[in-house]
Amino acid sequence: MGEQPHHDAVRRSYDTVAEEYANRLCDELAGKPLDRALLSSLLEQTEPGATVADLGCGPGHVAAWLAAHGTKTVGVDLSDTMVEVGRHRYPTVEFRQGDLLELPAEDGEFGSAVAFYAIIHLEPGELHRAFKEVRRVLRPSGLLLLSFHIGDEIRHFDTWWGHRVNVDFRFLDPARIADLLETAGFVVEMRTERTHYAHEVATRRGYVLARRT
Template sequence: MPDSSFLDATRGSYDVLASSYLDRLDPDLDLPPLSQALHRTFAELVKAQGGGPVADVGCGPGWVTDILHGLGLDVFGIDLSPGMVAEARRTYPGLRFEVGSMLSLDLEDATLGGLLASYSIIHIPRDRLPEVFAEFHRVLAPGGQLMLTFQVGDESLHFDEAWGKSVSLDFYRQQPSDVVGLLREAGFEVTAEIVRHPEPTEKSPHGCVMARKPLPGGPGEAA
């Protein structure tokens, strides 16, 4: 059976950080104009395909979930950390948030119109990404839209301390071409691959890959 101890470490670390996370985050600074435009594009693609529920997977304290809600999506958040979900529910009481793992989503097959994973696949070991993308493919309805964002690079990083607190967090930067290849293997039709240069306060470029689950008989799926 694959080792899933990283899930416990990630969950525990974000539980420790949850109460101070939003205090450290300025949404106006942490979502540059190009990223705002990409979120608007994602929202319009979901609507154009007929809408439906949208999952913000790895939602953290819920601020991106709230952004998608403001863009007119029927969105809810899912996060591995109960502490983060508690903070999200406290901060955005009008939205729905659930505890869950992207490796095993508690969702029926083909029920989502869209799925966003904003800087959340960065904690998944690279050899487990095919499982994650297969799960994303399972829960999206035909035509459902997928948007992934991540830091670009080849390195893996480990932190035992963050904001003066003890944690055990692994970060895996990704190459967009690798993500694209894995999504295609999972049955997705890739529609966009974008690299944003770092802002002055950032250490690495940022990637965004958009894809959709093909319609029956459409490109990427056998007729």
């Protein structure tokens, strides 16, 4: 599959900010107790010995947190530079470059998967296809944990931390995400929301936990 034009813009934008992104956000989970609790719950429910995928992993700090808690972890990101930064910073994590619409993984390779703020860069019509692709790479009964910004707006960035970029951040409706997951072959087990922490951008955050049928 050829890369979509907007995916190329997202990739180049994240290539541009990769080092600064890693420096600014490498310790962000320390200030996110709900995220840590949800990740811990995911690990507890993952088949022992199974690999966990971090999809849209960026520089790999979430994947590294998972690896530090005793699981084999594979980080996948669209940005080549993010993958390079991750490999340098977190040698215990395996990193692969790839698109959510065509994941570089075998059928049923992963016991569970995390995708924090990754689907916000997809076009609305791509979400179902992405969820079907995630289902493909999960084992039967494997879990998927998603997070995203809640709403119906699109925030476009021309600059990010002083760097020139071209990237859209799409806010999403939790009910629609749950419906799309169900039609893609998942059972939604949990939906929750929270307001932003003091150090975060002022948006409402959504989380969905779904199990592959």
